[in-house]
Amino acid sequence: RKEVEQDPGPFNVPEGATVAFNCTYSNSASQSFFWYRQDCRKEPKLLMSVYSSGNEDGRFTAQLNRASQYISLLIRDSKLSDSATYLCVVNLQGSARQLTFGSGTQLTVLP
Amino acid sequence: DAGVIQSPRHEVTEMGQEVTLRCKPISGHNSLFWYRQTMMRGLELLIYFNNNVPIDDSGMPEDRFSAKMPNASFSTLKIQPSEPRDSAVYFCASRITMSPQHFGDGTRLSIL
Numbered sequence: 001r002k003e004v005e006q007d008p009g010p011f012n013v014p015e016g017a018t019v020a021f022n023c024t025y026s027n028s029a030s031q032s033f034f035w036y037r038q039d040c041r042k043e044p045k046l047l048m049s050v051y052s053s054g055n056e057d058g059r060f061t062a063q064l065n066r067a068s069q070y071i072s073l074l075i076r077d078s079k080l081s082d083s084a085t086y087l088c089v090v091n092l093q094g095s096a097r098q099l100t101f102g103s104g105t106q107l108t109v110l111p
Numbered sequence: 112d113a114g115v116i117q118s119p120r121h122e123v124t125e126m127g128q129e130v131t132l133r134c135k136p137i138s139g140h141n142s143l144f145w146y147r148q149t150m151m152r153g154l155e156l157l158i159y160f161n162n163n164v165p166i167d168d169s170g171m172p173e174d175r176f177s178a179k180m181p182n183a184s185f186s187t188l189k190i191q192p193s194e195p196r197d198s199a200v201y202f203c204a205s206r207i208t209m210s211p212q213h214f215g216d217g218t219r220l221s222i223l
Contacts, residue, residue: 046213
């Protein structure tokens with residue numbers, strides 16, 4: 001089983017739609033969680049951290065479910081510019097491997 | 112603020128040649144990471160340094176790959192001899208402990 005698993009997609013949604021991505025992680029001792037965004041032929045960039053109580057940043061909402069070991073990202077009122085690959089990232093406290101990246105979920109927002 | 116700086120941005124070379132990728136981390140960051148990204152395998156961690164010391168190189172594919180960090184502001188990833196299967200985008204990233212990583216623009220490497 002992979003340490004971090006994501007649905008690769010692709011997700012094709014119309015502009016204005018709400019879309020949600022889930023990510024599961026295998027190690028219950030994981031301590032911190034992030035969502036990164038990667039545009040085509042660009043580097044991954046931090047989108048938002050994921051806090052235990054859930055957090056929101058504009059149209060983006062991130063949630064963590066420790067009992068089920070998954071995190072989610074919700075995008076409301078999607079824009080064409082949201083088209084990208086979204087990477088789930090997990091940090092195991094004290095892990096020699098540091099951050100573990102999922103393989104990413106590809107989103108295309110259609111006009 | 113200057114981000115992570117990588118060079119070159121693109122490299123095309125013939126198999127068998129030595130390739131050296133360079134990275135300057137963000138000033139003050141104490142950890143540096145080298146990643147490789149391909150369509151087939153996604154983003155793979157090759158090696159990371161903490162305070163200039165290599166901590167985990169288990170992701171380095173084979174002996175042809177080597178990485179150094181002689182000081183806090185510079186690191187290299189070397190491939191010798193290079194092979195076509197090494198073609199990928201190589202990213203360098205840096206961070207302060209337990210904070211998110213910041214990535215450089217990457218080096219697009221093509222081995223012919």
